Amino acid sequence: MKFSIFLNPQIPGSGYAAEENAKAKRPIGRDTESYQKLLHEVREIAVHADRIGFDALMMTEHHFHSEGMEFSVNPLMFLTDLAARTERILLAPLGMVLPAWDPIRAAEDVALLDQFCKGRLRLGVARGYQNRWMNVLGQRWHAAAARSDGSASDTRNFDVFGEVLKIMKMAWTQETLRYKSDVLDYEIPYPFDGIEGWPALEWTKTFGAPGEISDDDKVQAVSVCPRPYQNPHPELWQPFTISDRSVIRAAQENILPWMFTPNPDDHAAKAKLYQEESARQGRDYKLGEHTGILKIVGIAETTEEAINTFGRSIPKDFAAFFGPFGYLEVLRKKEDEKHKPISPEKGDAKRMNDVEMALFGTPDDVKRGIQRMLDRMPDLEWFGLYMQGQQGVLPLDTVKRNLELFATKVIPEFQ
Numbered sequence: 001m002k003f004s005i006f007l008n009p010q011i012p013g014s015g016y017a018a019e020e021n022a023k024a025k026r027p028i029g030r031d032t033e034s035y036q037k038l039l040h041e042v043r044e045i046a047v048h049a050d051r052i053g054f055d056a057l058m059m060t061e062h063h064f065h066s067e068g069m070e071f072s073v074n075p076l077m078f079l080t081d082l083a084a085r086t087e088r089i090l091l092a093p094l095g096m097v098l099p100a101w102d103p104i105r106a107a108e109d110v111a112l113l114d115q116f117c118k119g120r121l122r123l124g125v126a127r128g129y130q131n132r133w134m135n136v137l138g139q140r141w142h143a144a145a146a147r148s149d150g151s152a153s154d155t156r157n158f159d160v161f162g163e164v165l166k167i168m169k170m171a172w173t174q175e176t177l178r179y180k181s182d183v184l185d186y187e188i189p190y191p192f193d194g195i196e197g198w199p200a201l202e203w204t205k206t207f208g209a210p211g212e213i214s215d216d217d218k219v220q221a222v223s224v225c226p227r228p229y230q231n232p233h234p235e236l237w238q239p240f241t242i243s244d245r246s247v248i249r250a251a252q253e254n255i256l257p258w259m260f261t262p263n264p265d266d267h268a269a270k271a272k273l274y275q276e277e278s279a280r281q282g283r284d285y286k287l288g289e290h291t292g293i294l295k296i297v298g299i300a301e302t303t304e305e306a307i308n309t310f311g312r313s314i315p316k317d318f319a320a321f322f323g324p325f326g327y328l329e330v331l332r333k334k335e336d337e338k339h340k341p342i343s344p345e346k347g348d349a350k351r352m353n354d355v356e357m358a359l360f361g362t363p364d365d366v367k368r369g370i371q372r373m374l375d376r377m378p379d380l381e382w383f384g385l386y387m388q389g390q391q392g393v394l395p396l397d398t399v400k401r402n403l404e405l406f407a408t409k410v411i412p413e414f415q
Helices: 016-024 032-052 075-083 103-116 131-137 152-173 201-207 244-252 264-280 303-311 315-325 327-331 349-354 363-376 396-414
Strands: 002-007 056-059 090-093 123-126 179-181 186-188 236-238 256-259 292-299 358-361 382-386
Touching: 002 032, 002 396, 016 315, 032 056, 032 075, 032 396, 056 075, 056 382, 075 090, 075 103, 103 152, 152 179, 244 256, 244 264, 256 264, 256 382, 264 363, 292 303, 292 363, 292 396, 303 349, 303 358, 315 327, 349 358, 358 363, 363 396, 382 396
Parallel strands: 002 056, 002 382, 056 090, 090 123, 123 236, 236 256, 256 292, 292 358, 292 382
Antiparallel strands: 179 186
16 A cells, blocks of 8 residues: 545645634735745645655645635646655645646646656646636636536536546647647647748758648647656546546546545445446456545544544634535435535534544554555555645644654554
8 A cells, every 4th residue: 555645735824723813814825924834834744754755745726715725726836846855755736627727738737747756746637626716717618617416517527627638648648739629629730720831840840740740831730848757648646536427437547536435335335436447448456456545644642632633623624614515425424314414513523533534543543444444445555644634724743743653653554
């Protein structure tokens, strides 16, 4: 098993844990001094995780978060900074929200980072579920936020995601790219019948990629440069693969799904679906192989101490921000009323621990929680520590100590 940390970078002094400060500096997301504190903490965590043996560091993409939480505007640029400060740890945007990107610019930026870090990049790709920013940045493709409800809008997002990814793969694997997309109303080159009057025509004929120039001296294709360091491209990952439709497409595209389904039985069922669809595509994965799961982890001398230290900082922010997006559903128990939403009051640390969204306790408690997953999925490949309520909320030394305890007391048990 391999181990990663997943950051939703949070500006220190934001959220309900620092309510007075957050209000005084409102909007704290535009406060430079506060943002510099975030940069310092994330850099410290990345270097620390690299040194103590974590295999990967993952980071979200979100925009317009003036409140200071999930503050990772451009994970590719952020991870480029971290690539220069680390030596061995894999770096992964989780994920790059494709319906908000131009496919060629996305392909170029990914290839650049992969070259910078010499193949330490793993590329998470996502559909985007937050309408405040997805609707703005996705407007060029008429793509709004994904709702995973099968609606026309959701299907449009699903289709745009697939088409952007298709063009990115073509850009990475083909020396010259010529393509007309009906899904995006997007032409390569533009106009598609050729670009006339390219001043450096003879230069390109001599030194450019074969096929760029047509017999009648038009630019009829482009060569997207550079290519990725990895051949043919970085391994693709996807958060948070919950709906069956997304699990199936991840298997069809050979994308590694990161799942946020706390109950080990539920996770095993999704992993089984992924395994079965992968087999139909000719890929013989064992149960849990090429799959990851995320959980909040807090380690202390006792379960009570772990909940008090790590759980106390999570519930209010989690319920207030993520609850309206439906994430409280991960806290559902069998005895809860089926058709009644989980109320924010139920989103406490104890319930998080009970349903195994979180593993709070001693190192042995955490190891037992991981083993419960392995009992159902013997070949689970990745385990991710979801850092919600830690970086930006707790003292940096506490966060780093928690990672160190996990690295020294838990990881060796499963390697």
